[in-house]
Amino acid sequence: MTRHEEIQNAYRSLGGEATFYDGMITCSTLPGRAVCRLVWDMGAEENARYLERALSGIPEGFAGKLLEVPVGTGVLTMPVYRTLPRAEITCLDYSADMMERAQRRAAGAGLSNVRFQQGDVGALPFADNSFDLVLSLNGFHAFPDKEAAYRETFRVLKPGGVFCGCFYVRGETRRTDRWVQRFYVPKGYFTPPFETADSLKKRLGTLYAECKVQTVNSMASFVCRKGSAES
Numbered sequence: 001m002t003r004h005e006e007i008q009n010a011y012r013s014l015g016g017e018a019t020f021y022d023g024m025i026t027c028s029t030l031p032g033r034a035v036c037r038l039v040w041d042m043g044a045e046e047n048a049r050y051l052e053r054a055l056s057g058i059p060e061g062f063a064g065k066l067l068e069v070p071v072g073t074g075v076l077t078m079p080v081y082r083t084l085p086r087a088e089i090t091c092l093d094y095s096a097d098m099m100e101r102a103q104r105r106a107a108g109a110g111l112s113n114v115r116f117q118q119g120d121v122g123a124l125p126f127a128d129n130s131f132d133l134v135l136s137l138n139g140f141h142a143f144p145d146k147e148a149a150y151r152e153t154f155r156v157l158k159p160g161g162v163f164c165g166c167f168y169v170r171g172e173t174r175r176t177d178r179w180v181q182r183f184y185v186p187k188g189y190f191t192p193p194f195e196t197a198d199s200l201k202k203r204l205g206t207l208y209a210e211c212k213v214q215t216v217n218s219m220a221s222f223v224c225r226k227g228s229a230e231s
């Protein structure tokens, strides 16, 4: 089985109607809060803080073209998209199962400006410079080919566009690193190699004209701007 297939299988069980994943990622349900504390050493406030920072790259009333990769079940972003009726939003994920749930959420919220496409972040089916904003929440620690993912998200972003999101970085919280190594990697939810906060700052700083990276425990949030043609 390829790593791509392993990842697809791992996330299959988290799609469907199961709410465990959603509770965990939002640190809201009882089991979700337990995972937040046990694995990430975070409460709801810290969890909200890193997500808010990641989402702060989306300007209020944004009305341009936005790509979200990976969308997962859409639990974090469909509420945001309700506030962006003039944006043209494309959501992509490798797992059809995770994305089906996001599609149902979007339909339930009557979002007609959000479309979904199954695909690989390492080979995005879009032309160069297509999007004003690329959003990636909790994706880069899962992607099997991270070099391709950095390259592709940069390629499809317009000059002057914003790349923002968050993901796990190693070396910040020992208990999280242990859980990742012993559970999340063997299960196929996460795929090494992982960035450290420093390596991420360096990488994004090299690629993008401006970049702000901040961590809450082992979660790094970033908001970067691609250089314009003139800069």
Ligand SMILES: C[S@@+](CC[C@H](N)C(=O)[O-])C[C@H]1O[C@@H](n2cnc3c(N)ncnc32)[C@H](O)[C@@H]1O
Pocket (backbone or CB within 6 Å): 007, 008, 011, 025, 069, 070, 071, 072, 073, 074, 075, 076, 092, 093, 094, 095, 098, 119, 120, 121, 122, 136, 137, 138, 139, 142, 143, 144
């Ligand atoms: C931890 S989930 C994050 C989903 C969502 N952004 C969130 O924060 O809830 C990771 C997602 O990455 C997707 N994924 C893994 N490898 C991928 C790839 N190569 N291309 C696109 N999506 C991928 C998985 O299917 C899964 O839905």
